[in-house]
Amino acid sequence: MNKPELLAPAGNLEKLKMALIYGADAVYMGGKSFGLRAFSDNFAEDELKQGIDFAHSLGKKAYITINIFPHNDDLSALPDYIDSIAAMGADAIIVSDLGVFRIARQVAPSLPIHISTQANSTNWSTVQFWQELGASRVVLARELSLTDIKLIRQKVAIELEAFIHGAMCMSYSGRCLISNYLTGRDANRGECAQPCRWKYHVVEESRPGVYFPVAEDERGTYFFNSKDLCLINYIPALIESGLNSFKIEGRMKSVHYVATVVKVYREAIDSYLSAPADFSVKQIWLDELQKVSHREYTTGFYFNKPTEQDQIYTSSSYIQSHDFIGLVKEYNPQTGLAVIEQRNNMKVGEEIEIMQPGAENIMQKIEQMYDAEGAPIEVAPHPQQIITMPMSKPVTPYAMLRRPERRRTSS
Incomplete structure (x- = not known):
């Protein structure tokens, strides 16, 4: 086959x-x-x-x-x-x-x-x-x-x-002229402004500045x-x-x-x-x-x-249900500690999911976190901050930590 x-x-x-x-x-x-x-x-x-x-x-x-x-x-x-x-x-x-x-x-x-x-x-x-x-x-x-x-x-x-x-x-098949016409950015040369995702209204020629919804609701419509x-x-x-x-x-x-x-x-x-x-x-x-x-x-x-x-x-x-919050850099099987690069604010007490290549996902709670000097911390707020965290099960490098999204949608 x-x-x-x-x-x-x-x-x-x-x-x-x-x-x-x-x-x-x-x-x-x-x-x-x-x-x-x-x-x-x-x-x-x-x-x-x-x-x-x-x-x-x-x-x-x-x-x-x-x-x-x-x-x-x-x-x-x-x-x-x-x-x-x-x-x-x-x-x-x-x-x-x-x-x-x-x-x-x-x-x-x-x-x-x-x-x-x-x-x-x-x-x-x-x-x-x-x-x-x-x-x-x-x-x-x-x-x-x-x-x-x-x-x-x-x-x-x-x-x-x-x-x-x-x-x-x-x-x-992506052969679009709208971006070039509206913004001067040529989609066929790699510069698409994605005007198909914009909000549109109808304007009648003799009533400039008066905007009529195309359909759907009072906010307009995204008809492309x-x-x-x-x-x-x-x-x-x-x-x-x-x-x-x-x-x-x-x-x-x-x-x-x-x-x-x-x-x-x-x-x-x-x-x-x-x-x-x-x-x-x-x-x-x-x-x-x-x-x-x-x-x-x-x-x-x-x-x-x-x-x-x-x-x-x-x-x-866009819709998404989970946030990516950390990437495993190293894991020590003797101590059960993982070195993690922070990718989004994370806190002690949060329930997280760990996705890793070629293995089933792991669910666990963040019980403890330590900063780069080994001091205990309650929150990791800094982008790409290096922390260590005890893991409930062995993980591999490139495993990804995520949690249910605090906000339900993102633009």
């Missing part, structure tokens, strides 16, 4: 490491230029090299995004950039534009090229075209149904990748605002479709988001492959996906054309 790659987003070096440690087979990341997430942390060139080397040390892969639609003034630095990425040992670059594809073929002919979802590959003939040009993989457009994907799989030999989880763009994609319930169908890579969206999402979502899909994929006849969706997976920052979930285009039920009209806020 086809074993799909689980491909995770990496907005910075820490997220890259967490994604791979929590079970991703590969990561995709962008440098400071030429990628479609200009406002994520992204990677300096030395960090790209570190990320690629870290992935390879685990026997995993790293892909670099060069998926903007460049203008003339973007091209002068591109050949040297592609050459440097090839020299670092990247496993592939992800491109959208034929001109970038051409330059990459000239500069680094042996470097594998993946075709971005931005290229709008919605049919088997387009995918076959990229195959004939020498691409090694096509990331399919998000507007495809599972039936479409199966037909493309029958027609082509090239690797196929598709998104299975994360934010959805209201425009055709899509729910997030989530296909955890459909792992068997996705694997049987012949997709080679399952892609998680979210280079601008948090470390907690990346680790949690990767862990859930890793467990689901492995569960199905180990015993297909006995597979069932576990409630714990569904619960975990509610704990990270997200919008309400949808299946996108996979099983039907989206309707009004797949949009959110009343708010652009």
